[in-house]
Amino acid sequence: MVSGEMFLGGFASGFLAKGFHIGYGSYFTTNRVIGIDLGSGGGGALGGTMAGFIDGQLMPTVSQEESDKVSGQLEGMKEFDIARDHISRIEIKKPGLL
Secondary structure (H helix, E strand, O other): OOOOOOEEEEEEEEEEEEOOEEEEEEEEEOOEEEEEEHHHOOOOOOOOOOOOOEOOEOOOOOOHHHHHHHHHHHHHHOOEEEEHHHOOOOOOOOOOOO
């Protein structure tokens, strides 16, 4: 985790997929995007199959201490992370037949 990084929010669902990995989560901080494969042990870490809600909020207002705690949990489960300055766009596609 980068000093001063704040957790912004995110979501995970069994309906999201990355390649052949069914069940995926995307989480956002002020510095990066973090991807979690739910099938690799990250499934219930932040609240179950629709994880990402912190205190019932999708985009919570959290203290630096709570943000550090959540970011630390994500760090231990991440499949990848991408720094904000390496992202030019995020494209969401409609799923195909498979």
